[in-house]
Amino acid sequence: MPFLSESPDITAENxxxxxxxxxxxxxxxxxxSGAGQTPxxxxxxxxxxxxxxxxxxxxxxxxxxxxxxxxxxxxxITRSMMQLTGLLPLFINAGLRHQPxxxxxxxxxxxxxxxxxxxxxxxxxxxxxxxxMAGRFLSRCSDLLVLGECVxxxxxxxxxxxxxxxxxxxxxxxxxxxxxxxxxEVCREVLGRVRNAGTSDPLExxxxxxxxxxxxxxxxxxxxxxxxxLAGGTQMLAVAAxxxxxxRxxxxxxxxxxxxxxxxxxxxxxxxxxxxxxxxVDPNFANLGHVGLARYCIGEVxxxxxxxxxxxxxxxxxxxxxxxxxxxxxxxxxxx
Amino acid sequence: MPFLSESPDITAENxxxxxxxxxxxxxxxxxxSGAGQTPxxxxxxxxxxxxxxxxxxxxxxxxxxxxxxxxxxxxxITRSMMQLTGLLPLFINAGLRHQPxxxxxxxxxxxxxxxxxxxxxxxxxxxxxxxxMAGRFLSRCSDLLVLGECVxxxxxxxxxxxxxxxxxxxxxxxxxxxxxxxxxEVCREVLGRVRNAGTSDPLExxxxxxxxxxxxxxxxxxxxxxxxxLAGGTQMLAVAAxxxxxxRxxxxxxxxxxxxxxxxxxxxxxxxxxxxxxxxVDPNFANLGHVGLARYCIGEVxxxxxxxxxxxxxxxxxxxxxxxxxxxxxxxxxxx
Numbered sequence: 051m052p053f054l055s056e057s058p059d060i061t062a063e064n065x066x067x068x069x070x071x072x073x074x075x076x077x078x079x080x081x082x083s084g085a086g087q088t089p090x091x092x093x094x095x096x097x098x099x100x101x102x103x104x105x106x107x108x109x110x111x112x113x114x115x116x117x118x119x120x121x122x123x124x125x126x127i128t129r130s131m132m133q134l135t136g137l138l139p140l141f142i143n144a145g146l147r148h149q150p151x152x153x154x155x156x157x158x159x160x161x162x163x164x165x166x167x168x169x170x171x172x173x174x175x176x177x178x179x180x181x182x183m184a185g186r187f188l189s190r191c192s193d194l195l196v197l198g199e200c201v202x203x204x205x206x207x208x209x210x211x212x213x214x215x216x217x218x219x220x221x222x223x224x225x226x227x228x229x230x231x232x233x234x235e236v237c238r239e240v241l242g243r244v245r246n247a248g249t250s251d252p253l254e255x256x257x258x259x260x261x262x263x264x265x266x267x268x269x270x271x272x273x274x275x276x277x278x279x280l281a282g283g284t285q286m287l288a289v290a291a292x293x294x295x296x297x298r299x300x301x302x303x304x305x306x307x308x309x310x311x312x313x314x315x316x317x318x319x320x321x322x323x324x325x326x327x328x329x330x331v332d333p334n335f336a337n338l339g340h341v342g343l344a345r346y347c348i349g350e351v352x353x354x355x356x357x358x359x360x361x362x363x364x365x366x367x368x369x370x371x372x373x374x375x376x377x378x379x380x381x382x383x384x385x386x
Numbered sequence: 387m388p389f390l391s392e393s394p395d396i397t398a399e400n401x402x403x404x405x406x407x408x409x410x411x412x413x414x415x416x417x418x419s420g421a422g423q424t425p426x427x428x429x430x431x432x433x434x435x436x437x438x439x440x441x442x443x444x445x446x447x448x449x450x451x452x453x454x455x456x457x458x459x460x461x462x463i464t465r466s467m468m469q470l471t472g473l474l475p476l477f478i479n480a481g482l483r484h485q486p487x488x489x490x491x492x493x494x495x496x497x498x499x500x501x502x503x504x505x506x507x508x509x510x511x512x513x514x515x516x517x518x519m520a521g522r523f524l525s526r527c528s529d530l531l532v533l534g535e536c537v538x539x540x541x542x543x544x545x546x547x548x549x550x551x552x553x554x555x556x557x558x559x560x561x562x563x564x565x566x567x568x569x570x571e572v573c574r575e576v577l578g579r580v581r582n583a584g585t586s587d588p589l590e591x592x593x594x595x596x597x598x599x600x601x602x603x604x605x606x607x608x609x610x611x612x613x614x615x616l617a618g619g620t621q622m623l624a625v626a627a628x629x630x631x632x633x634r635x636x637x638x639x640x641x642x643x644x645x646x647x648x649x650x651x652x653x654x655x656x657x658x659x660x661x662x663x664x665x666x667v668d669p670n671f672a673n674l675g676h677v678g679l680a681r682y683c684i685g686e687v688x689x690x691x692x693x694x695x696x697x698x699x700x701x702x703x704x705x706x707x708x709x710x711x712x713x714x715x716x717x718x719x720x721x722x
Contacts (some may be wrong), residue, residue, distance in 0.1 A: 064526065104519070136525050149494050153516045155522075156492035158485050180489045183440070187489075189402065190519050190525035 051297050051307075053371035055330040058302065060277050060366055062194030062257070067281075067363060068136055068270075069128070069356050070199045071096035071154065072263035074170065076161035079234050083225035084117045085202035085354065092202035093147045093161075098357050099200050100141050103132060103272025104152040107150035107385070114386065117224065119377035121345045122386040124354035125200070127333075130381035131360035134374065135367050137367075142184065142270075144177065145262030153385035155184060162201075165210060166239045172342060174257035174265045181269020189275040196363045198281035198303070198356015201263045206233050208288035209258040210240040215252065217323055221284040221315045226350045228314040241305060253296035260288070266291045271301055276351040279329075279357020283309035283352065290326045300326040307332040308346050330363045334371070338379045342386055387643070391666040394638065396613050398530030403473055403617075403699060404606075405439070405464070407432040407490065407537045408480040410506065411496035413539025417513035417568050419688065421538035422455045428538035428575040430495075435461035435536050435691050436477050438489040439468060443721070450722065452699035453560065457681045458722040461525050461536070461667075465665055466717035467621035467696035470710065471703050478520065478606075481598030482514065491520060498537075498597035502575040503548060508600045514666070521682055525611040532699045533606060534692015537599045540652020544624035546576040546595040550576045551588065551627050553659055556652045557620040562686045564650040582647075584616035587630035603719070604628045613657035616663075617695020619645035619688065620653060628664045642696035643668040645683050662667040667697045670707070672717045678722055693699055 070145040077083040079290040086092035091113070101108050102125045108114060115123040115322055145159030158181045160171045162219055169176055170178065186278055188195055201207070205221045212219035234366060240259045256264050267289045278301045280286035290300035298337045307330045309317050335343040346352060364374050413419040413428040420477050427449070434451040438461045444450060451459040468475055477488055481495030493516045498506045502610035507513065524531055536542070541557045548555035559565060576595045583594055592601050603625045607614055614637045616622035626636035643666045645653050657664045671679040682688060699709050 138519075138526060142525060149589065151494075153520055154495050155489055157489050158487075183474075183489055190474060191403070214441060226618070237576055322641065 051332045053332060054365055055100045055275045056363065058329050058366065061195060062277065064192050065137065065194040065196065065363060066140060066188060066192035067132065067196045067360060068142055068188065069139040070142045070144050070197065070263045070267050071100060071146055071150065072162065072261055073147045074201060074203045074207050074261040075164045076206050076236065077101045077194060081229050082206055083203040086115060087118055095199040096146055097150050098236050099123055102126060103129045103139055103355060104162060116386060117348065117351060118219050119345065121350045122342045122382050124351055124357035126382050126385050127357035128355045128360045128376050129311060130377040131364045133381065134369055134377040135364050142266060144266040157181065157266050159262040162207065165207065165259045167254055168235060169257050171257050171260050171262050171265060174253050174260065177262055178269040179252055179267040182273045185270035185273030188270065188300055193276040194355060195274050196268060196279045196281050196359045197278055198223045198353045199263045199267065199285055201261050201285060204261055204263065204285045205257065206236055207215045207261040208285045209233055210237050211255055211264065211288045212289050212320065213237060213292055214259050215289060215295055217320055219320045220314060222312045222315040222352055223307050224354065226348055230314060252292045253272045256292065264289055264292060272298060279304045279359055279362065281356035282361055284315065287317065287320060287324065291324045294324050300324050303328040304324060304329060304362040306339040306353050308349060308352035311350060312352065319338050329362055331358050333353065333361055333378060338375060340379055343382060387668045389668060390698065390701055394665050394702065398532060398613065400523060400528050401473065401477060401542060402528035402618045403468065403532045403692060403696060403697060404476040404478055404524065406478045406480050406599045406603050407436060407482055407486065407605050408537045408597055409483045409598040411500045412542050417565050418455045418542055423449060423454055431538045432536040433484050433486050433626045434645065435459055437487045438462060439465045439475055439691060441493055447486045452722060453687060455681065455686065456678055457686045458678045458718050460687055460693035462718050463693035463714050464691045464696045465672045466682060466713040470705060470713040471700050478602060480602040481695050485509050493517065493602050495598040496651055498543065501543065501595045502572060505593050505614055506543065507593050507596050507598050507601060507671065510589050510596065512597055513601040514589055514605040517602040518609045523604035524606065525688065528614040531610050531612060532615045532617050532692060532695045533603060534695050535599045535603065535621055536691045537597050537621060540575065540597055540599065540621045542572055543597040544620045545569055546573050547591055547600065547624045548627055549573060549577055549593050549657065550580045550591045551631055553627060553656055553658045557646045557690055558645050558651040560687050560690065561608040562684055565591060567649060568671040592628065600625055600628060608634060613697050615640045615698065617692035618649065619673065621661065622655060623653065626693030632658050636660050638662060639664040640698040641666060642689050644685065644688035648685060665698055667694050669714060675710060676715055679718060711713060
């Protein structure tokens with residue numbers, strides 16, 4: 051298997067990895083998100099993950115943002131890529147329940163509401179505009195932006211948004227057993243609300259059914275003037291679909307083969323329908339000798355905190371697949 | 387009078403104007419700060435000023451951050467320089483009472499307490515560390531950083547910090563009649579607390595007597611790798627003095643001649659004692675034909691939101707003094 055499905059034709063003098071953090075209250079619905087030890091603790095995962103990526107350890111709380119089965123958070127992959135490349139990540143707070151422990155470019159949004167019961171992101175338009183401001187600023191800071199996210203429960207909002215935009219999508223999950231039925235039930239209710247609202251405006255759809263990461267990431271992508279890679283699976287695909295619906299060219303995506311190969315989802319097909327391109331990285335976790343990482347290969351976690359894009363970025367910067375895999379293994383052995 | 391007292395020997399490919407916002411509860415003590423229509427409203431001035439600099443108008447509230455006498459906020463100068471140069475400012479939230487309306491790089495600090503009655507900045511060390519992180523990030527974004535601030539009431543905390551560090555300083559004020567007696571009374575009480583604490587550590591002094599802007603700005607200055615100008619009067623001088631006390635070279639300052647010529651303060655002498663260099667800009671407000679701007683010449687406002695440094699930056703970028711003055715006049719006529 052090649053390390054990269056296809057090498058993006060990108061060179062960069064000054065690449066930047068930026069990670070949009072957000073919450074949706076959907077992650078507290080039992081069974082929706084595996085990104086945390088309990089449903090309530092999933093709300094803290096962006097905070098813990100950003101601390102891990104920034105500092106290499108988690109000092110602020112006594113537990114780790116791993117899955118209930120002990121699979122290491124994908125943030126540990128992103129962390130090891132930042133160490134390997136010497137890049138400094140930028141965190142963007144789109145709307146968190148808890149105040150983060152690392153500096154963030156803050157959009158002053160709120161956590162997303164449960165879209166079954168009310169508007170998910172009442173200020174989607176404001177967040178999009180602030181994302182546009184951020185995109186203009188980041189254009190001055192870099193010539194390549196690898197834009198990832200951390201939103202526990204966000205594959206469910208991604209499913210709602212993709213379907214509301216007319217795609218017959220199925221989405222990935224951080225669980226081995228994708229809780230398809232539960233997600234579909236949520237989605238049916240949300241699509242009912244979208245239908246009742248009678249709108250096809252993409253920012254209205256985000257207001258009704260999305261999460262705060264989406265308008266922020268879409269706004270950034272709208273104004274960023276350098277090369278852009280959306281680092282993530284179905285959640286970033288939803289952002290690409292929103293951009294398409296806004297009349298813009300959907301940016302390319304970078305994610306792991308674990309997202310591509312998820313047979314319960316429809317990632318490659320929906321990428322094609324959106325008219326985007328996706329690059330897939332295969333970090334060979336099956337053969338590294340780490341039980342937790344090997345679980346990625348049976349479909350657990352798969353992606354998050356821009357992990358796939360971070361590996362692609364390291365590759366673009368000239369690091370060999372072996373260096374990349376070794377950096378991840380060394381860090382995860384230490385951390386988890 | 388020359389436009390610049392001396393031209394800094396600086397060329398920059400990619401300059402950045404960053405503005406640290408913060409509050410100290412001292413600004414709500416009647417008579418301390420003129421940066422707002424009422425003592426309570428001074429807390430909102432960083433929010434209103436940042437909105438003005440970013441967007442060119444204030445839509446979020448129905449009043450303007452001008453002085454009670456109608457003197458236009460110095461943020462209007464900074465705004466017109468951003469328009470003239472085409473630069474995008476970055477706001478850094480060090481600790482505000484009210485959530486800002488523009489995206490900020492947020493250090494997740496709190497508003498500074500009244501240092502007469504308790505620790506002013508309990509987390510000064512944490513804010514310094516986050517400032518260091520921000521400085522490293524900004525080093526990747528720019529090769530010249532013009533770092534200003536907006537902290538109503540901050541000349542009083544600056545006075546406390548400069549005195550606690552051993553300087554026989556007197557500080558400027560946004561009032562024509564500098565409320566020296568009131569400031570000195572506050573300062574006497576605060577210095578008593580510092581003496582009781584028996585510390586000479588500069589970050590401890592900030593904890594006891596400073597405001598949240600100071601450790602953040604000092605942290606940024608500690609790690610920023612490009613050229614740096616501290617844009618401001620006595621408040622930035624306090625930051626330079628903290629850096630000196632931390633064993634670092636105090637960065638150069640850029641401010642207006644109105645700060646230099648304030649006979650109730652001791653700016654040039656204290657700059658010399660700190661071992662820094664200051665560049666002074668004379669925008670010739672006396673002769674522009676705007677009553678509010680002319681009040682700067684009789685000693686009102688004088689400086690704020692990095693206004694002096696913004697004019698120096700425009701000059702460094704090749705704009706002529708007449709272009710700079712005209713841009714300010716045109717904007718202020720429209721705005722106030």
